[in-house]
Amino acid sequence: MLILGIESSCDETAAALVEIKNEKIKIISNVVSSQIKIHQQYGGVVPEIAARCHIEKILPVIIEALGGNEKKKIDCIAVTIGPGLITSLLVGIETARTLAYLWNKPIIGVNHLEGHIVSVLLNQNKGISNFKSQISKQTQNVKLKIQKNIFPAMALLVSGGHTELILIKDILKYKKIGQTRDDAAGEAFDKVAKLLNLDYPGGPIIAANAAIKIKNQKSKIKNDYFLNNKIKFPRPMINSNDFDFSFSGLKTAVFYQLKKDVDWNKKIPEYCYEFQQAVVDVLTHKTFKAIEKYKVKTFFLSGGVAANQELRKQFELKSKKCKIKFFVPPKNFCTDNAAMIAVAGYFNALAKKYTPWQKLKPDSNLELGV
Numbered sequence: 001m002l003i004l005g006i007e008s009s010c011d012e013t014a015a016a017l018v019e020i021k022n023e024k025i026k027i028i029s030n031v032v033s034s035q036i037k038i039h040q041q042y043g044g045v046v047p048e049i050a051a052r053c054h055i056e057k058i059l060p061v062i063i064e065a066l067g068g069n070e071k072k073k074i075d076c077i078a079v080t081i082g083p084g085l086i087t088s089l090l091v092g093i094e095t096a097r098t099l100a101y102l103w104n105k106p107i108i109g110v111n112h113l114e115g116h117i118v119s120v121l122l123n124q125n126k127g128i129s130n131f132k133s134q135i136s137k138q139t140q141n142v143k144l145k146i147q148k149n150i151f152p153a154m155a156l157l158v159s160g161g162h163t164e165l166i167l168i169k170d171i172l173k174y175k176k177i178g179q180t181r182d183d184a185a186g187e188a189f190d191k192v193a194k195l196l197n198l199d200y201p202g203g204p205i206i207a208a209n210a211a212i213k214i215k216n217q218k219s220k221i222k223n224d225y226f227l228n229n230k231i232k233f234p235r236p237m238i239n240s241n242d243f244d245f246s247f248s249g250l251k252t253a254v255f256y257q258l259k260k261d262v263d264w265n266k267k268i269p270e271y272c273y274e275f276q277q278a279v280v281d282v283l284t285h286k287t288f289k290a291i292e293k294y295k296v297k298t299f300f301l302s303g304g305v306a307a308n309q310e311l312r313k314q315f316e317l318k319s320k321k322c323k324i325k326f327f328v329p330p331k332n333f334c335t336d337n338a339a340m341i342a343v344a345g346y347f348n349a350l351a352k353k354y355t356p357w358q359k360l361k362p363d364s365n366l367e368l369g370v
């Protein structure tokens with residue numbers, strides 16, 4: 001099955017051509033046009049600007065993803081219908097509807113969260129291309145890891161908009177068992193970065209600063225502030241009797257600590273390290289509590305925050321210790337892309353979950369497994 005994936009839920013305009021045959025995923029192209037540079041000057045995504053950028057980029061991105069490939073051979077178009085920014089979603093959806101009508105192809109409306117979950121099946125770094133760079137001629141050839149013995153599985157989805165624990169009983173069978181009550185983990189990274197006068201998106205910059213601290217710690221640098229004056233942040237809801245999360249209080253704790261620390265800008269790696277570790281502690285503790293309770297066989301880590309090296313490392317160590325299979329996508333498939341939307345489209349196409357183009361609509365608050 002040859003699928004054209006389209007993604008425009010937030011600030012990445014993306015298209016991918018994915019072929020799935022004999023249980024093998026072949027990523028023919030995966031094009032992402034990021035708006036990060038544009039939103040950076042505002043310290044976050046401006047929805048109106050995001051939608052205008054999607055309109056500008058969507059056709060060039062799709063044309064680049066199609067390359068010289070015959071559109072006649074495409075079996076279906078998979079497009080993100082939510083959750084996300086309504087005006088951004090509309091650009092991808094209207095484009096998909098138009099192409100479906102023109103080319104007479106079926107459409108699958110994909111839940112963005114399901115896209116992140118199946119991104120764990122994309123396990124190689126090849127075949128990715130940024131918009132306007134040459135499409136890599138190398139393609140991915142990945143054996144689909146869908147084997148019967150991986151379910152039930154637990155997924156932790158950590159992105160800029162979501163922090164959710166989802167129990168996957170079988171393919172396409174989801175049950176949400178926990179979520180954030182306020183800020184998402186990625187949102188907290190972005191907001192704390194703003195407090196520290198760092199750029200948007202905050203996740204990768206906080207991670208890079210925390211890594212300086214970790215390196216210093218390993219080489220036992222004597223004048224390290226953190227070794228002498230420990231900055232300590234709370235681990236919100238770590239012992240609560242449910243699987244929910246809360247990160248807005250952690251952000252407030254950083255705010256008040258900065259307010260009383262006149263030298264804070266000399267200790268950015270220490271602040272980043274302690275904040276990151278607080279998030280990692282809460283996420284790992286609660287996820288493994290859920291893994292134990294639901295007796296799952298596999299753990300999926302996905303979403304933009306799953307690109308965080310420390311989070312990946314600590315989940316990998318814990319999974320090994322608990323003898324549980326651990327699936328995580330390569331870093332470039334953690335953040336928004338259309339290959340994951342095409343793969344989610346594939347599973348929905350197998351279940352014949354098509355939507356006539358006339359009925360395809362965005363749903364900015366679309367949920368998974370409720």
Ligand code: KG4
Binds near residue numbers: 158185187201204306
């Ligand atoms: O999945 P994604 O691309 O978009 C949403 O669906 O929200 O996730 C974007 C989020 C941002 O909040 C960004 O700061 C965070 O993922 N992120 C990271 C890292 N890379 C991206 N957070 C922590 N560490 C990272 N290395």
Ligand code: ZN
Binds near residue numbers: 159160336
């Ligand atoms: Zn996302």
